[in-house]
Amino acid sequence: MFFFLSCILIKRKYDVVFYYPQHFNRGTNNENSFFKHLFLSCDSNNISYIVFEEPDFTIKSTRNSKAIPFDFIYLVVILLRKLFSSEMTTQVKDQKIGSFIAKIFFRQLHFKNYITLSQSMLSLFRGINSHAILYDLQHGIIHNNKKNYLINGVAESNLVDNDANLLLSGESYKEILVANEKSDYFQKHTLVIGSDTSCRITMHEKFNKNILITLQFTHDHTADENNILLKELSDFIASVKADVNLYLKHHPRFNNEVDLSEILELSNVKMAPIDINECFTLCSLHATTYSTSTFEAALLGIPTVLLHSENEFNYFQKEFNYPLNFLTDEFDSIEFYQEKSKIIKDWAIAFYTPFNEHKFLNSLR
Numbered sequence: 001m002f003f004f005l006s007c008i009l010i011k012r013k014y015d016v017v018f019y020y021p022q023h024f025n026r027g028t029n030n031e032n033s034f035f036k037h038l039f040l041s042c043d044s045n046n047i048s049y050i051v052f053e054e055p056d057f058t059i060k061s062t063r064n065s066k067a068i069p070f071d072f073i074y075l076v077v078i079l080l081r082k083l084f085s086s087e088m089t090t091q092v093k094d095q096k097i098g099s100f101i102a103k104i105f106f107r108q109l110h111f112k113n114y115i116t117l118s119q120s121m122l123s124l125f126r127g128i129n130s131h132a133i134l135y136d137l138q139h140g141i142i143h144n145n146k147k148n149y150l151i152n153g154v155a156e157s158n159l160v161d162n163d164a165n166l167l168l169s170g171e172s173y174k175e176i177l178v179a180n181e182k183s184d185y186f187q188k189h190t191l192v193i194g195s196d197t198s199c200r201i202t203m204h205e206k207f208n209k210n211i212l213i214t215l216q217f218t219h220d221h222t223a224d225e226n227n228i229l230l231k232e233l234s235d236f237i238a239s240v241k242a243d244v245n246l247y248l249k250h251h252p253r254f255n256n257e258v259d260l261s262e263i264l265e266l267s268n269v270k271m272a273p274i275d276i277n278e279c280f281t282l283c284s285l286h287a288t289t290y291s292t293s294t295f296e297a298a299l300l301g302i303p304t305v306l307l308h309s310e311n312e313f314n315y316f317q318k319e320f321n322y323p324l325n326f327l328t329d330e331f332d333s334i335e336f337y338q339e340k341s342k343i344i345k346d347w348a349i350a351f352y353t354p355f356n357e358h359k360f361l362n363s364l365r
Helices: 002-006 036-044 071-083 090-102 122-128 171-180 185-189 223-239 276-282 293-299 328-332 334-349 357-363
Strands: 012-021 049-054 109-117 133-137 165-168 190-192 210-214 245-249 269-271 285-288 304-306
Touching (some): 012 036, 122 133, 165 171, 165 185, 171 185, 171 190, 245 276, 276 293, 285 328, 293 304
Parallel strands (some): 012 049, 109 133
């Protein structure tokens, strides 16, 4: 609160405002690993920036001490949303709120670029600064009919109405968006800057009898969808040999949508480490329905066994042409494991190219 009150009088100028919700603190020491390489790039090129962290009151995740809490402004926004007319669109309402806030709490805080995750507060910051360049940094998989990006060939209004741009990790993602849109919004508003997750070693030489299962239970799904995912998880676990250890890793936004107590009572089922890198060090095989970790695993040469869902979650077969479709037993062969490890690593590079610092810096005004 004191920081934003001080901005009424104290002039501050930044090249970039970074903004993200608290639940993205998923790295070591509660780091936001999605922004880490961008911070390093700004530091080494004298690009001034400030980092705001949006509170998340629905889950218990630790705050990052290096970010400025956005709690005060966030609560002001929540209050003002209730006072503004309900007939306004969400974008118009937040833009007006941003314009109001700019005259008070952002009066002396100036910035040229705004970079966020999950499109958070795009409309608010468009209202705060109508001339800034707005970017949304890709943090997960993008496919045709992906909510908040592209539905039935139409680009998401939150992007279009705020003239926001996408910073993508690979050309294959851009090709999916451009090929399926009815307009040319993504053709003009996407920039592939790559990802720091791309240049990695091959983690394992053989299947070590440990499987990481990244779960997808969140409130984004209906109760029926979560129950179907739970049944498919149970069926998969039942199909695995007793000498194989299974490590379950919750989605970062998991909030007890399903009860896993019976599954966790099984002798070979354990909870995975919190740090995804520790998980990949521990486990040489990965299983999921549609987790982004499939790409992270592939870049380390770790094959994924896809749990075929009865819902419309089979994006890796339909959209991304995942090149493997095998049972866990088949990876017992060292030669087989190493051959498939190379195949999936080559596949993943098209979606997660190495970070291009030059492109990133050129994107900034």
